[in-house]
Amino acid sequence: MSLRTDISRAIADARDRAIRSGALTIAPDAALPTVGLERPANPDHGDWASNAAMQLAPVARAAPMRIAEALLEHFEPPPSIAAGSVAAPGFLNFRLAPEWVAAQVGPIRDAGDAYGHHVVDGAERFNVEFVSANPTGPLHVGNARGAFVGDVLCRVLAAAGHEVVREYYFNDFGGQVKALGASVRALRAGEPIPEDGYRGDYVREMAESVPAEVIDAAEAAEGDEADWVYGRWASEVQRRGIEASLAALGVAFDVWKTESSIHDEGWVERGVSKLRDAGYVYEDEGATWFKATAFGDDRDRVIYRSNGAPTYFAADIGYVSEKFSRGFDELIYVWGENHHGAVARLLHAAEALGHDPDAVRILLYSWVRFVREGEAVSMSKRSGQFVTLDDLMAEVGADPVRWFFSSRAFTSGIDFDLELAKKQSNENPVYYVQYAHARACSILRHAAEQGLSADAQGTGELLLHPSEQELIRHLLDFPDTVAQAAERRETHDVPRYAYELATAFSAFYRDAKVLTDDAGVSAARLALVDAARSVLANALQLLGISAPESM
RNA sequence: GCGCCGGUAGCUCAGUGGAUAGAGCGUCGGCCUCCGGAGCCGAAGGUCGCAGGUUCGAAUCCUGUCCGGCGCGCCA
Numbered sequence: 001m002s003l004r005t006d007i008s009r010a011i012a013d014a015r016d017r018a019i020r021s022g023a024l025t026i027a028p029d030a031a032l033p034t035v036g037l038e039r040p041a042n043p044d045h046g047d048w049a050s051n052a053a054m055q056l057a058p059v060a061r062a063a064p065m066r067i068a069e070a071l072l073e074h075f076e077p078p079p080s081i082a083a084g085s086v087a088a089p090g091f092l093n094f095r096l097a098p099e100w101v102a103a104q105v106g107p108i109r110d111a112g113d114a115y116g117h118h119v120v121d122g123a124e125r126f127n128v129e130f131v132s133a134n135p136t137g138p139l140h141v142g143n144a145r146g147a148f149v150g151d152v153l154c155r156v157l158a159a160a161g162h163e164v165v166r167e168y169y170f171n172d173f174g175g176q177v178k179a180l181g182a183s184v185r186a187l188r189a190g191e192p193i194p195e196d197g198y199r200g201d202y203v204r205e206m207a208e209s210v211p212a213e214v215i216d217a218a219e220a221a222e223g224d225e226a227d228w229v230y231g232r233w234a235s236e237v238q239r240r241g242i243e244a245s246l247a248a249l250g251v252a253f254d255v256w257k258t259e260s261s262i263h264d265e266g267w268v269e270r271g272v273s274k275l276r277d278a279g280y281v282y283e284d285e286g287a288t289w290f291k292a293t294a295f296g297d298d299r300d301r302v303i304y305r306s307n308g309a310p311t312y313f314a315a316d317i318g319y320v321s322e323k324f325s326r327g328f329d330e331l332i333y334v335w336g337e338n339h340h341g342a343v344a345r346l347l348h349a350a351e352a353l354g355h356d357p358d359a360v361r362i363l364l365y366s367w368v369r370f371v372r373e374g375e376a377v378s379m380s381k382r383s384g385q386f387v388t389l390d391d392l393m394a395e396v397g398a399d400p401v402r403w404f405f406s407s408r409a410f411t412s413g414i415d416f417d418l419e420l421a422k423k424q425s426n427e428n429p430v431y432y433v434q435y436a437h438a439r440a441c442s443i444l445r446h447a448a449e450q451g452l453s454a455d456a457q458g459t460g461e462l463l464l465h466p467s468e469q470e471l472i473r474h475l476l477d478f479p480d481t482v483a484q485a486a487e488r489r490e491t492h493d494v495p496r497y498a499y500e501l502a503t504a505f506s507a508f509y510r511d512a513k514v515l516t517d518d519a520g521v522s523a524a525r526l527a528l529v530d531a532a533r534s535v536l537a538n539a540l541q542l543l544g545i546s547a548p549e550s551m
Numbered sequence: 552g553c554g555c556c557g558g559u560a561g562c563u564c565a566g567u568g569g570a571u572a573g574a575g576c577g578u579c580g581g582c583c584u585c586c587g588g589a590g591c592c593g594a595a596g597g598u599c600g601c602a603g604g605u606u607c608g609a610a611u612c613c614u615g616u617c618c619g620g621c622g623c624g625c626c627a
Contacts, residue, residue: 042570051569057607064607089607091570134627174627196626259627287625298553298623305625312627340555341622366556367620407575408564413557413620420563420576426589429575435589443586450586488567496565496574506590515586529586551589 002119002479003048006078007094008035011052014075023070030059039477046085046093047473053090064090101472102463105524106456108475109531116478116538118161120486125163127323128154130334131246132169135239136180137200139246139389141370141377141416142336147389148405148544149365150334151251152491155542160486165328166253168246169319172235173259174312178224180238181231184210185218206234245390249398250544257322259315267318268310271353272303275317280352290317295348316342317349320360324350330359332489337364363489365410371417387418396421399545403430406543407495429499433540434548436502440533441549443514447526450515454526462524467504467511471528474504475535482542491543498539505532 012035018024026032033055040049053068060067068086075084082097108115130150133143150166158164175196183197187207193199214233218226246253262268272288275281280291286306290313293300303314323331333346343362351357370377370387377387392401400421407429408414425431447453463472481497514525537547 036569038569040570041573045570049570054569054607087570089570171627176627285625289625302625307625309625311625336621337556338621339627342627343555364556364621369620404563411556412564415563417563424576427576428589431589432575435587439587439590446586492565499574509586510591513586551587 002483003080003476004037004480006080007048007050008037010075010078010081011035011037011050011071011092014071015052015056017074018070021074023074024056024060024062024067026056026059027061032056032059040093045087045091047096048094050092050094051090053086053092057090068092096473098464098469099460101469101476103460104472104476105459105463105528105531108472109454109456109527109534112534113538113541115535116482117159119159119479119483120161123161123163124329125165125327126154126157126330126332127165127167127326127328128157128332128334129167129169129323131242131251132171133242134171134176135235135242136176136198137238138202139242141387141389141392142368144389144392144401145365145368145405145410146334146336147246147249147251148402149363149410149491151249152402152406152494152543153332153334153363153489155544156482156485156491156494159482159542162486165255165326167255167257168253170239170256170258171312171315172232172239173263173315177231177235178227179231180234181227181229183207184230184234185226188215202238203234206237245388249389249393257319259319262315262318262322263310265322267322268314269318271317271321271349272314274321274354275349275352278352278354290345290349290352292345292348295344295351297344297348301345313342313345313349316346317353320346320350320355321353324353324355324359328359330361333360333362335362335364337366340364361489363410366413369413369415371415372419377418392418397425399434400425400428400430402543402545403428403495406491409490409492429495430545431551433495433498433502433536434546435551436505437533437536437540437547438549438551439509440505440529440536443509443529444526444533447515447522452515452519452522452526454530455523456527456531458520459524459527462521463528465512467508468525468528471501471504471508471532474501475531478535478539481539494539494542498536498543501532501536501539505536508532 015024019026036051036055038049040046053071054064056067057064065086065088068090071092072084072086077084080096080100081094083095085093087093128150131143131147133139154164154166179194179196180198183193183199183203184207186193186197187204188210210230210233214229218229221229272281275290280294281303282289282291287302288304289300290303291300301313302311303317304310320331346362347357347360350360395418404416404421463469477497481493485491485493512525514522514529516522540547
């Protein structure tokens with residue numbers, strides 16, 4: 001039970017009582033608006049504010065101010081609320097009870113790592129597929145956003161109480177594997193790399209380290225088959241590299257799925273025949289088509305080419321069936337916005353297969369423009385001009401990069417200045433948050449040396465200073481922050497929250513000396529420091545950012 | 552041409568119908584006998600791209616328009 005739901009419910013109860021008592025009359029068939037509740041930016045407006053009266057005005061056909069007064073009159077405050085008031089043009093403002101606030105330190109501290117977790121009522125099963133870069137080269141900075149957006153989203157969903165399967169999809173089936181193999185073969189033969197080949201240094205390195213058995217197999221192969229032999233080997237090498245890079249970033253996956261397995265296990269055939277039975281498949285010009293126009297698409301989509309080879313979309317049809325067969329409530333795809341052309345046909349295919357299209361959610365993140373000394377960095381894998389993700393981590397460090405990506409809405413196109421990211425590293429907000437955590441740890445160390453220990457008994461009377469109260473109010477906001485981020489499938493509330501919490505902790509540190517001659521005060525403040533430390537660590541953990549005990 | 556995403560402070564970005572539009576960086580000015588100065592306090596800085604509309608109320612919703620990014624394959 002969060003503070004937010006507590007207060008919302010009390011307002012709804014007040015509304016119902018007001019209606020029963022006749023203080024409010026609602027049109028009989030009118031739907032009641034949901035109670036809006038927010039933390040106002042201006043402290044003069046209290047700790048929580050509701051616009052319920054203004055939202056009720058149309059259905060109650062009364063002035064918002066009068067409705068607000070009626071609501072307040074019938075309001076039975078929960079223990080957390082000290083006072084309510086009405087403000088023009090009809091806001092209901094509530095102030096938390098300071099003693100109640102202060103008394104929350106113990107429970108927050110006792111909850112520890114679990115605080116802010118399991119905050120949703122209905123837990124669901126999510127499949128989150130992200131990164132899924134082709135195994136034709138190392139991950140580059142263009143994959144960074146998808147990796148961190150997906151990772152943090154998974155952390156948030158899991159913290160909120162959902163079950164999450166993290167999945168990576170390898171396209172090991174299409175022509176790019178052959179093109180990669182052809183590039184390796186050409187380099188070994190001293191021939192020019194084909195037009196559609198890959199040119200990075202990593203291709204050269206691979207060409208120089210092909211194992212003997214692969215060479216033998218390639219030389220024994222006929223025609224194009226040699227390209228495939230090299231290609232399959234090279235893409236395995238790249239796949240291992242990708243897995244290692246992601247592991248080094250702290251981005252974990254539960255399932256590594258390959259496109260070829262979707263074909264081999266018959267998911268594509270079964271999916272297509274299901275579509276055919278439903279009347280959404282036809283043949284034309286030797287190709288097999290999905291009737292996407294039946295779902296409002298601009299054009300129908302090819303499933304099998306006239307040469308019989310399946311398209312990428314064919315695998316998507318099989319894959320979405322395979323995912324749903326595992327019993328997920330929602331499938332999340334984290335894609336770069338350049339794939340948005342494929343969104344409609346995937347949703348339409350899911351619908352045609354009999355699935356709820358609302359259970360398929362495709363998150364398109366906008367492109368990042370990487371800039372170095374004012375110049376945009378080109379990142380084409382085929383041209384070989386790119387900065388690898390490993391390079392980026394070595395240069396800037398994982399914590400600032402994670403902060404950078406998780407603190408911006410994924411729909412915003414953003415600039416990432418590599419030089420600036422390094423140069424400003426000491427001014428970076430991520431260090432400010434980590435610093436607050438380290439400082440809290442330091443205070444606790446000092447306390448231990450002096451034989452002082454935290455005690456949350458009696459904080460209700462001792463932690464009434466405005467800075468103490470403000471800090472605790474921020475701690476109380478954490479569960480809502482997690483719940484809201486999970487609900488919105490968006491992560492950037494979390495860094496903002498962490499920063500504000502760090503600021504509140506700094507203000508507390510400035511105003512309230514923890515280690516004092518008064519044992520009771522010291523024990524209470526130590527409990528608050530420990531609670532703040534714990535919540536800072538929880539917030540950083542959600543972002544996959546380290547919480548150092550000293551810096 | 553059609554579609555998707557953007558346009559908010561000098562820069563990078565928050566703000567998905569509410570009260571005086573916010574933060575970081577940068578700029579300017581203050582604060583170190585005291586638990587960590589990677590800190591604290593204060594200031595300057597914005598016709599929310601533009602024009603209409605919807606309503607008690609619009610950065611937010613609708614329409615149009617301009618600018619930028621990305622798509623519109625029997626590529627993946």
